Amino acid sequence: MTFFKETINSVPLQGQTVLVRADYNVPLAPDGSIADDFRIRASLPTIKKLLQDGCKVVIISHLGRPEGRDPKLSLEPVALRLAELLGEPVRFVDQTIGDKVRMAIKRAPGRSVTVLENLRFYTEEEANDTQFAHSLAVDSRARYFVQDGFGVVHRAHASTAAITQYLPSVAGLLLEREYSTITQAMKAPKRPLVAVMGGAKVSDKIAIIKAFINVADTIIIGGAMANTFLAYRGDDMGKSLVEPDEQTILDEIYAAATAKVGSKQVDDFLVLPSDVAVAKAINTAEARHEVAANHLEADDIALDIGLKSIEKAAKIITGAKTVIWNGTLGYAELPNFAHGSARVALALATHRSIVSIIGGGDTADFVLKWDARNGGSFTHVSTGGGASLELMAGEKLPGIESLLDARK
Numbered sequence: 001m002t003f004f005k006e007t008i009n010s011v012p013l014q015g016q017t018v019l020v021r022a023d024y025n026v027p028l029a030p031d032g033s034i035a036d037d038f039r040i041r042a043s044l045p046t047i048k049k050l051l052q053d054g055c056k057v058v059i060i061s062h063l064g065r066p067e068g069r070d071p072k073l074s075l076e077p078v079a080l081r082l083a084e085l086l087g088e089p090v091r092f093v094d095q096t097i098g099d100k101v102r103m104a105i106k107r108a109p110g111r112s113v114t115v116l117e118n119l120r121f122y123t124e125e126e127a128n129d130t131q132f133a134h135s136l137a138v139d140s141r142a143r144y145f146v147q148d149g150f151g152v153v154h155r156a157h158a159s160t161a162a163i164t165q166y167l168p169s170v171a172g173l174l175l176e177r178e179y180s181t182i183t184q185a186m187k188a189p190k191r192p193l194v195a196v197m198g199g200a201k202v203s204d205k206i207a208i209i210k211a212f213i214n215v216a217d218t219i220i221i222g223g224a225m226a227n228t229f230l231a232y233r234g235d236d237m238g239k240s241l242v243e244p245d246e247q248t249i250l251d252e253i254y255a256a257a258t259a260k261v262g263s264k265q266v267d268d269f270l271v272l273p274s275d276v277a278v279a280k281a282i283n284t285a286e287a288r289h290e291v292a293a294n295h296l297e298a299d300d301i302a303l304d305i306g307l308k309s310i311e312k313a314a315k316i317i318t319g320a321k322t323v324i325w326n327g328t329l330g331y332a333e334l335p336n337f338a339h340g341s342a343r344v345a346l347a348l349a350t351h352r353s354i355v356s357i358i359g360g361g362d363t364a365d366f367v368l369k370w371d372a373r374n375g376g377s378f379t380h381v382s383t384g385g386g387a388s389l390e391l392m393a394g395e396k397l398p399g400i401e402s403l404l405d406a407r408k
């Protein structure tokens, strides 16, 4: 599938000053250091390509959700890490627009990388302010804008939407890869396509569940999401996390699933756990106890899918040609309740002929921690949490739509 937008490979960028929007919204450790540099690594192909083309690269990003200027959310540590990963010097300017930026970029050599300060130190960024976007374009002295912050293209902000009014705007390589991989898997997957869905809430993921009912051959449900499904099907889930008000949504989900596969097949299509792992409290000290999904005690909390369900999920997954996974299958922050998610990760990592796509912020965090190969054990680990979900659900993303259409 060819990408529908212009990219850095399709416009003449050689020797130009280029403004690149990255998503360097990285998780920070309590001491302020970068807890995970996956998003910085993912930005390297675009930056390297632009450097090869002799570009003066100016990078903008947000970090966190600051209210005004907040030194704890400066992008300076990110610039340092980028320099290490690139093996090239990276300049940092503690402003995002204005004279200081203009002068720094004027002085920067032809082939160079400069990171500007956190976009969200300015309220105009999230307000999609045109004046601010204009200043970004002018003060960076850029000839082109490159959108490569896949994780933020579901937002219509100054650096994803308004900016494209002021510069010819094209996609970076990460954005192209994310879009193409996810869209291909949703629109023309190698079958069977198995969707693995979990996480905290059905209500967060209604659109994507409905999209999977249309496109997937089997949907495995786990996590707290499964509790809500099991409760709907009549099981007493004790003290587990259950969303009580999702009756209508679940009626719709089952109606759609039944219309697709028939009532006899519906439980083989929407696969709920037959057993769960429970505890009486949520903490590291709690052991896991396996129980049938219809045998919870009143004070049990279901925190993972059970061993029988894990084996069944692994079997379904190894029979697939494409697996799209979104949402951990249990409370995977606690090792005792990460078994389901770890078993799915293992099944995918040891069957590399299966196209495996992992989306969702917590699920990506989990597999990156689990995988000694930095996500390399899977076909694609998305850098976008919310953006990957919206793309899978078939929504149009403002930060992509606003780029120049590919010439026919």
Ligand code: ADP
Residues within 6 Å of the ligand: 198, 199, 200, 201, 204, 222, 223, 224, 225, 241, 302, 303, 304, 326, 327, 328, 329, 330, 331, 332, 333, 359, 360, 361, 362, 363, 364, 385
């Ligand atoms: P993603 O960010 O990948 O889209 P979600 O945010 O939907 O995933 O869900 C991840 C969260 O769901 C994790 O914090 C995890 O602890 C929680 N979770 C999963 N299963 C359970 C469960 N059985 N009980 C409580 N929380 C759960």
Ligand code: 3PG
Residues within 6 Å of the ligand: 023, 025, 064, 065, 151, 152, 155, 361, 384, 385, 386, 387
């Ligand atoms: C993310 O981490 O999901 C993106 O960087 C977007 O951040 P936001 O949810 O604060 O807009």
Ligand code: MG
Residues within 6 Å of the ligand: 360, 361, 362
């Ligand atoms: Mg999440």
